[in-house]
Amino acid sequence: MPRTPNPRLEDVARAAGVSLATASRALSEPDMVREDTRDRVREAVAMLGYVPHGAARALATRRTKTIGAVFPPVDNPIFAGATHALAQELSAAGYTLLLASHDYDLAAELAATRALVERGADGMVLVGLDHLPETLALLVRAGVPYEIAWSLDGSGHHNCIGFSHHAASIRVAQHLMDLGHREIAVIAGDTKCNDRARERLAGVKDALASRGLKLPARRVVEASFSVANGRAAFSKLLAQAPGFTAVIGGNDPLAIGALFECRARGIEVPGQMSVAGFDDIELAGELSPGLTTVRVPSAEIGHEAGRRLLARLAGKSVPRVKEMPAPLIVRGTTGRVGKR
């Protein structure tokens, strides 16, 4: 089909009988032009079906009204919620989301980051603290403001919004110990390239240590995020180090997998086995008994990351670190040890 080339602002200007400059102003600085002129231009725009050429505008203004985000697998519900929230927040401000996702691969993350910077992202959001040094260096050199989401950075060098996975994890472990549990197992998320999973695991270890308990290596299994993996991991724990009375999942799907495996084996929860998770996905509250877990405000993190970035781009300053609440939600899957 022989399309006529898309109309340019010049065509609009001609149709409205004004200069290019005026047409431009009528659209982007409406109150710099007289009302009737503005209307004529708008009419011409509508008539011609004019759509501004973003690249040209970006070249001239050095702004793309675009924010980049590089996320671990977006199909993890926890990131999906944040992505949606972020996209909503941005679009309300006339910004658009440039999204890249990787499978916990730092080199891929760097490549994606570069791609987004090349495309002119005005700001970026990254997840967690595990990055190749080049990744952040690239952002700094290019002068692109960024927010680190999910984790809290101790160094004070980066803007970030999240919570302490270590502290939250300690709350989970203490809750279990308060119920009398002494033999605890962990199904950790993949700790490679994932500081959140590492900190959660470390939190359990430290909490136990603080009461003189140990977390032996055989009581820890790593598995990547899924219910099926949770089941398998739980079976593995049972096989290699039985005798524990509680299991902590590095995230809810893993914990739910453990829970299902208990059901399948006739292990009563919480009578014979307490199970706790992390993230508080919707399902956690809908199971019966409900899953004890840590509420991670992922949508709020997405919103707030967007808000902070937009504020910074507007020249406002924001506190370097924003800590979000991550309360322990006690439901029915955890109970006193040994209680039938």
Next chain:
Amino acid sequence: MPRTPNPRLEDVARAAGVSLATASRALSEPDMVREDTRDRVREAVAMLGYVPHGAARALATRRTKTIGAVFPPVDNPIFAGATHALAQELSAAGYTLLLASHDYDLAAELAATRALVERGADGMVLVGLDHLPETLALLVRAGVPYEIAWSLDGSGHHNCIGFSHHAASIRVAQHLMDLGHREIAVIAGDTKCNDRARERLAGVKDALASRGLKLPARRVVEASFSVANGRAAFSKLLAQAPGFTAVIGGNDPLAIGALFECRARGIEVPGQMSVAGFDDIELAGELSPGLTTVRVPSAEIGHEAGRRLLARLAGKSVPRVKEMPAPLIVRGTTGRVGKR
């Protein structure tokens, strides 16, 4: 911090002792320049930390290497999986994803589409068939190729990749009728602005009709996607039109909600109540009994949508319509009527 302005290609050229044109070619048409020249340019790039300016390139080439996608809530796991797959597919080809999501709001969809077109998306993917007429018109006028994902378009006007929700839904209903069910209820997804939900509902209706059965309005409840809503909807059905022996959820979360509500009320599944869903999210297969549902290949749809768009951008032609399989997966939540 007083940043030096980002280096431009001109700086690279100067550092490498070549012209702007040669530097450009060294980077984007490597085998148009002699090897040693190319190396000198690359060296200069590395030394200066040069990052190409996408907007400038886009302006000159009229290509952004960017694909836009406008999705319903990305936090629906089914779309999240597709988003991830799409992003992966694109990035492998050097493309990046511009993502917008809306909450089943056609005006928002149009606005998002416009935003992406303005930002120069080389191609677009939209979900389903419910759009404002302006949305597709905009794409056509701007000459942006697009793929419609999830649904199959009957008109033959649009490129699309998906499956027949109507037909798949009929398979579910027939399966239930084959098990002897005559009184069937439906928890439909929100049918407003959502042809998938409508077609799924219509499929059940038509399947029943084809065997002389009716689906009275009081046997249908609409609810938006979530386990909690599924539970509530199931309760409502029970209250307003008891006596049904099977319930079909418009998507898995709704079906799982019904399932949980059955458990909570001591209704045996499938003994007293058969439950079927739609989408085959991971959980469906992990429950016990497993949820009978329709497998929707969402990741494959994401991949294939990307592949098709990239192929078209590369000048290849692809069949206008790509139908994906959406088989019925029979698991344990459906059984013969009345069997205890």
Next chain:
DNA sequence: ACCCTGCCTGCAAGCGCTTTCATTTGCAGG
């Protein structure tokens, strides 16, 4: 020795918009 071929390289003209600066216009006041 001369011309022609090919391969590299460089010049310069855009790509479509914004924005500075200069100019014109409109209007109140003298």
Next chain:
DNA sequence: CCTGCAAATGAAAGCGCTTGCAGGCAGGGT
């Protein structure tokens, strides 16, 4: 009716890159 000032408009110079075209240079044929 003219002056002066503010407001509205216009001309033109980029923003940083690609690319068509032309020029330069080496090597082979005559």
